[in-house]
Amino acid sequence: MAPIPDKANPAKADGPLNIHVFGDSLGDGVWAGLYRKLPKADGYKVTKHSRVSTGLVRKDFYDWSKAVRQIVAVHRVDVAVVMIGTNDRQAIVENGRHALRSATWEKIYKARIDDLTQVLKDEGAQVFWVELPAMRSPRFGRDMQYFNSLFEERAAANGITYVRTWQRTLGDNGAYSAYGTDDRGRKRKMRTNDGIHFTMSGYIKLAGFVTDAMADVPGQQSDAQPAADVIPASVKTPVAPVSPALPEVTAPEIAAPAPVARPARSEIMPSQLDGQPEDVQRSERAGVSEVASGIAHALSELRGFVLPEAKPGRADDLRQPQGTSPSDPQPGQ
Template sequence: MAPIPDFVPEKRTGPLNVHVFGDSLGDGIWAGLYRKLPKADGYKVTKHSRVSTGLVRKDFYNWSKAVRQIVAKHRVDVAVVMIGTNDRQTIVEGGRHALRSQGWEAIYKARIDDMTQVLKDEGAEVYWVELPAMRSPRFGRDMKYFNTLFEERAVANGITYVPTWQRTLGSNGKYSAYGLDDKGRKRLMRTNDGIHFTMRGYVKMAGFVTAAMEEAARMEEVVPVVELPVEPVAVSPLIDPITGATIKAPVATAPLAPDQPVAPSVDQPDAPDAPGDQSAVSGTPQRSERAGVSEVASTIAGALSDLRGFVLPEPKPGRADDLRQPAE
């Protein structure tokens, strides 16, 4: 079998190219990542987000076409997507499909999958960012609905889903314009519209993405365990040397119960009774060598008899099966 090569992660040449796609929230994520991933540390963060766009209105901005043009011109190592705040609209494709209808949902999922697949086909690691908590309950319900679709498709497409909703709630579990920044200080994190963030807020949101990237990098460093195939070992059957018949293996018996006494094995030498036992010290056997040889011969003959299934005849002097020692 050929030797198994050592696991060597693919080496990257040049900066890590991080490309950001999405709407106005995607704009903010790009600004946060631009500060979290400086060029001096080997990162290049590029913005492709477009304000007022979404996956619904292809007539206004066609993300399916745009993402194909982008990957044709740029090397995309990491793709960060945050979109959806402008998608509370009817989809017009083979008819009109109202928001949340079965047709609307099927088309919207297909567009998520299409965008994801184009990025994956180019070898990009895709991070789809969950929409954050919103101040308006009605608007927030639709954003939560979109998040269920984003998470479902992220799992189905094998990409990383970055949760943000619970992380952007206040300490009381409700929407709050204030929160803790990267240094643990309470700061204004949201703008007056209850949707967007301040720059401190976007830096914190970008931190959720970089944390997910670091976790993915740690997972890639784990050396995979390779299981070697186990080849079966051929066992030759036991053949009776006299009859030529195949000897069946003895059937295993159940183990003895814990309290059941174990019978001593046959012909085991007696152990010394104590450290002062003279026979043990001198090495003098307690039985004669002739008796020991006779018993060994008897044991061999008995074992052969059991294997053949019949009793051996009484050995006669001078015959080949007479294993007894001649008398002195």
């Protein structure tokens, strides 16, 4: 496994392969999946720079152009993975106010894509721009497909790898589905109830699309070393489903990082809810129940893990109302 050499500083080629993830909350999830698929013990260092609720439109909220320059100034970036766009259905304010999809809006947005990409390429990084996945809401999905058309166009223009996900996240019937086959061939719930984000099983599968692209990269146009020399075939997502039997739980799997803490919250700004489909609005208001669902799913991921039996009077005895002890009279007594 040979790290991509840094064109600006060849001495930085020593050490682990440094993979940096940029983007919004979907980027958060891809980082979590890559962290599990590319362990540090195997010579990888996966670093998260994604920020929830950010995008390329609102520089006043978070300026990715400035942030990425600060990051490459202090970090060696061998591989950059970018997944962003779910928060960008807004007007751009730059020398005036420009409506979404207008000619000026599109020109500015493309320039910001190019700027982010060029900073990473100048660092010597191999850039993988991840396509936004299929969405449950048709209206929201159409906007995400519009963003994908811009990302794909600029990826080709900038000579970077475009990682496709939309078709690969549809159900067998070609429509949106919350369920799918994980990277071990088992049927799992892959999407959270907001119809936008993924469960940990889903994020691991998304990460598999990225590692596949790193291993193959046919027609890669950047000056970086071919990706087949970067990611060994052993981390690729299997092409044929394996046996659905549950594997024996191993210590590294249990020790993997916890799922992203915010899988259930849509990144649509509150001001954007007006006029949105009812299913999107309902999913936004269901944040609290989604958090509980995410926690339950996280516990199910830790296969074989059993909580210790609660002892009366101990802090983990959830049968006792808060502020009471076993000797306190209980309701109805």
